[in-house]
Amino acid sequence: MVATILVGMLCAHLLCFSAMFLLISQRLQGNKMGMHYFATGNLLLGLAYVLQLAEGGPAWSAMSVVNHTLALASPIAYWLGAMRFFGQEVPLWRPVVVFSLAYAGAQVLVQWSMGAVARYAMLAAMSATMFFVMAWTVVYGVRTFARDLRWEMFFFALLITGIGVLNAIKFVRLATGGLDMLRMDHTFQMVFYIYMSSLATLLPPAIIWLVLRRLTDELRGMAARDPLTGLLNRRGLAQALEAHFNTRDAAPAYLLLLDVDHFKRINDSHGHQAGDAVLCQVAEVLRRAVRRGDLTGRVGGEEFAAVCLDTDRAGAMQVAERLRAGMESRSMEIPGARAPLRCTATIGISAPFTGTASLDDAMRQADAALYRGKDAGRNRIEASARQAGVPAPDGGP
Numbered sequence: 001m002v003a004t005i006l007v008g009m010l011c012a013h014l015l016c017f018s019a020m021f022l023l024i025s026q027r028l029q030g031n032k033m034g035m036h037y038f039a040t041g042n043l044l045l046g047l048a049y050v051l052q053l054a055e056g057g058p059a060w061s062a063m064s065v066v067n068h069t070l071a072l073a074s075p076i077a078y079w080l081g082a083m084r085f086f087g088q089e090v091p092l093w094r095p096v097v098v099f100s101l102a103y104a105g106a107q108v109l110v111q112w113s114m115g116a117v118a119r120y121a122m123l124a125a126m127s128a129t130m131f132f133v134m135a136w137t138v139v140y141g142v143r144t145f146a147r148d149l150r151w152e153m154f155f156f157a158l159l160i161t162g163i164g165v166l167n168a169i170k171f172v173r174l175a176t177g178g179l180d181m182l183r184m185d186h187t188f189q190m191v192f193y194i195y196m197s198s199l200a201t202l203l204p205p206a207i208i209w210l211v212l213r214r215l216t217d218e219l220r221g222m223a224a225r226d227p228l229t230g231l232l233n234r235r236g237l238a239q240a241l242e243a244h245f246n247t248r249d250a251a252p253a254y255l256l257l258l259d260v261d262h263f264k265r266i267n268d269s270h271g272h273q274a275g276d277a278v279l280c281q282v283a284e285v286l287r288r289a290v291r292r293g294d295l296t297g298r299v300g301g302e303e304f305a306a307v308c309l310d311t312d313r314a315g316a317m318q319v320a321e322r323l324r325a326g327m328e329s330r331s332m333e334i335p336g337a338r339a340p341l342r343c344t345a346t347i348g349i350s351a352p353f354t355g356t357a358s359l360d361d362a363m364r365q366a367d368a369a370l371y372r373g374k375d376a377g378r379n380r381i382e383a384s385a386r387q388a389g390v391p392a393p394d395g396g397p
Contacts (some may be wrong), residue, residue, distance in 0.1 A: 048070035080096075124167045170188070181318075228298070231296050252353060256306040261378040324347055
């Protein structure tokens with residue numbers, strides 16, 4: 001009776017959270033983060049336990065075959081859902097249906113050739129293998145694709161490993177004790193149902209927590225980036241610099257401010273849509289000119305910034321010259337224009353600074369240098385007055 005109540009509660013948890021995941025996925029327009037896949041996994045597992053309750057015990061029937069198939073198809077759906085959560089575009093129904101048909105056929109073959117014990121042992125062995133592989137994948141993810149979710153991933157790995165261990169024990173007990181240990185009132189089965197009920201209670205809120213965290217991270221990222229170019233905005237630059245200077249004893253940084261020369265003429269002659277296209281291509285030039293680890297941003301209408309980290313004055317000047325030359329040589333493809341546009345840029349460089357508290361001062365220095373470059377004829381690099389004696393690179397006008 002107690003086992004029946006536990007399995008009934010497990011079914012209720014799985015089916016209710018399946019409906020909740022589905023509702024959440026419908027609210028997540030665009031990137032559903034795998035929530036509809038998790039809903040399918042819960043539905044499949046919930047239906048498997050419904051059939052187990054209806055079946056009452058080990059048996060050879062179509063219901064039993066469907067039960068086992070659904071029980072193993074559910075972790076496939078969960079696995080695919082996790083891949084979708086981490087940005088992998090994978091289908092759901094094709095692999096689930098193909099696996100289900102193959103496993104149903106395998107059950108018939110094993111039952112016919114080796115008997116009922118072997119069929120139930122195959123279910124336990126396959127379940128243990130799947131969950132151990134899933135746990136290993138989760139731990140691997142901590143070092144690769146899920147570094148920002150370290151503790152959450154360890155939590156999932158621990159819970160998934162528990163399912164694998166219980167199924168491995170079930171396999172051994174089936175091999176040595178036969179089907180008697182699968183009775184619903186058997187002590188091991190009671191432990192198994194308690195663990196699965198606890199899991200069905202803990203995992204869905206944990207998955208929802210991951211979705212909420214990912215959404216808040218995305219909102220934070222949107223707030224820190226320029227929507228047109230995808231570069232950091234001024235707030236994003238400050239946050240990235242704070243993270244950089246707080247994580248280690250960092251070397252001084254240099255701020256480069258770039259302003260597109262005569263940008264107003266582009267807007268006046270070709271329209272604001274053409275101006276936006278130019279700004280996006282300037283952002284691409286900026287990304288290519290900086291070194292790995294440097295920061296890039298858009299801080300005004302046609303004004304861009306690069307922060308050169310862990311370098312010296314000569315290194316910052318080299319980045320600035322790559323940027324100036326890249327702008328000078330770039331053919332700006334403009335929709336509707338008869339020919340590509342040619343643009344140049346003037347760049348101002350600040351003195352070195354060592355913290356986010358100095359960012360505003362570095363902005364003023366680079367801005368003053370930028371306007372000296374404008375007054376001197378544009379398409380050139382101008383260093384802050386605090387870097388007196390630093391000549392412009394030979395490639396500069």
